[in-house]
Amino acid sequence: MVPAPLMLKPALDAMGKAIDQRFDKLLAVPSDSRARLYEAMRYAAMGGGKRMRPLLVVAACDLFQVDRERALRVALAIECIHVYSLIHDDLPCMDDDDLRHGKPTVHLAFDEATAVLAGDCLHDLAFEILADPATHDDPVARLELITQLALQSGPAGMAGGQMMDLVAGDVKYDLAGITRLQQLKTGALIVWCLEAGAIMGRASEAEKKSLRGYARDLGLAFQIADDLLDVEGTSAKTGKAVQKDAAAGKATFVSLLGLERARDQASALIDQAIGQLSGFGPEADLLRAIARFAVERDR
Numbered sequence: 001m002v003p004a005p006l007m008l009k010p011a012l013d014a015m016g017k018a019i020d021q022r023f024d025k026l027l028a029v030p031s032d033s034r035a036r037l038y039e040a041m042r043y044a045a046m047g048g049g050k051r052m053r054p055l056l057v058v059a060a061c062d063l064f065q066v067d068r069e070r071a072l073r074v075a076l077a078i079e080c081i082h083v084y085s086l087i088h089d090d091l092p093c094m095d096d097d098d099l100r101h102g103k104p105t106v107h108l109a110f111d112e113a114t115a116v117l118a119g120d121c122l123h124d125l126a127f128e129i130l131a132d133p134a135t136h137d138d139p140v141a142r143l144e145l146i147t148q149l150a151l152q153s154g155p156a157g158m159a160g161g162q163m164m165d166l167v168a169g170d171v172k173y174d175l176a177g178i179t180r181l182q183q184l185k186t187g188a189l190i191v192w193c194l195e196a197g198a199i200m201g202r203a204s205e206a207e208k209k210s211l212r213g214y215a216r217d218l219g220l221a222f223q224i225a226d227d228l229l230d231v232e233g234t235s236a237k238t239g240k241a242v243q244k245d246a247a248a249g250k251a252t253f254v255s256l257l258g259l260e261r262a263r264d265q266a267s268a269l270i271d272q273a274i275g276q277l278s279g280f281g282p283e284a285d286l287l288r289a290i291a292r293f294a295v296e297r298d299r
Contacts, residue, residue: 008055008293011286015051015058015075022076026125040110040118045083048101050297052222052290053078053193059286060197060211073135074145074196080126081153082189087119089162123153136200144199152188152195161185168250175256179220182253186226187219210276214287217273222294224266227252229297231259266295 023045029038054075061071090097090105091112097105107115129135130145151157161184164171173181194211197203203211231254254262273291277284 007289011055011289012051015055016049018072019051019054019076019079020046022072023079026076036110036114037117037121040106040114041122043109044087044100044106044118045079045122048103049079049083051079052293053082053189056190056193056287056290057196059284059290060194061200062286063197063207063280063283064201064203066197066200070135071197071200073129073132074200077126077129077135077145077149078189078193078196080122080129081149081158084119084122084126085153085158085162085189087115087122091115094162094166141199141202145196148195148199149192152192157184157188158186161188165250173251175253178251178253178256182220182223183216186223187216190219190222191215206279210279214273214276214291217269217276218291218294221266221269221273221291224253224262224269225295225297227254228259228262228266230254263295270295 023042027038027042027045029035029042054072057075057078058068058071061068061074086100087106089095090100091107098108099105103109105115106118110118126149127146130142130149133139133142135145136142153159155163161181164173164177164181165185168181171177191212194215195208198208198211230252253265257265270291274288277287280287
């Protein structure tokens with residue numbers, strides 16, 4: 001069997017190009033004093049990252065034959081949110097990271113104030129994209145996309161998980177606590193990717209339930225794989241600092257389970273995620289490949 005990273009490479013490369021083309025158009029640098037802000041947004045958003053979340057959106061939309069251009073608009077919106085979160089996550093007041101995607105983080109390449117504004121603006125752009133009628137003819141569908149993204153990226157989702165992570169050096173989380181933290185910090189946006197495809201395709205309740213289950217299992221497996229890479233990976237491969245959680249005294253899936261049990265748990269979750277797609281046929285093969293990629297990747 002061909003390893004999932006090799007199977008997915010053409011799809012990820014194509015998605016990277018499609019997203020970069022749209023960012024290039026969306027973030028054209030103006031000839032006024034806002035130029036530095038746009039340059040910072042372009043620096044953060046273009047030419048880096050796995051583009052896994054956009055690919056998840058398009059793969060979910062493909063289950064329901066959603067128009068590709070509309071699916072890519074939704075994919076661009078989630079990448080705006082993801083990139084904004086990384087910019088803010090790297091700030092000195094958060095994780096204080098120096099490296100992202102193999103290059104200096106935005107606050108180092110520009111300055112802290114510009115980094116904050118760049119993140120803020122990418123956050124805003126996500127909702128602007130989703131609110132546009134070009135994304136979906138039905139305003140109710142657009143409202144549902146916006147509502148769910150606000151929920152999954154706010155205090156009940158990603159931002160709440162980030163808060164839990166910020167205090168993780170002082171709060172000794174057990175396995176249930178770490179699972180909850182990562183379901184919010186990492187998993188919530190992955191849930192939205194699949195939810196967005198279901199909304200765009202007017203999926204049945206049974207189909208939505210299957211996709212949510214897949215997303216939950218995938219999100220946890222992806223985070224366990226990240227924890228394994230933090231221990232076993234290198235900055236040259238991952239493009240970011242490694243072994244930071246151990247240095248900060250934070251509990252992770254690896255510190256609580258050990259390397260082998262963590263690896264086994266990630267594999268079991270991927271099997272479970274793929275099982276959630278049993279009601280779909282070959283049209284879900286890309287989602288199945290993404291699930292395998294989550295634990296086979298090296299960055």
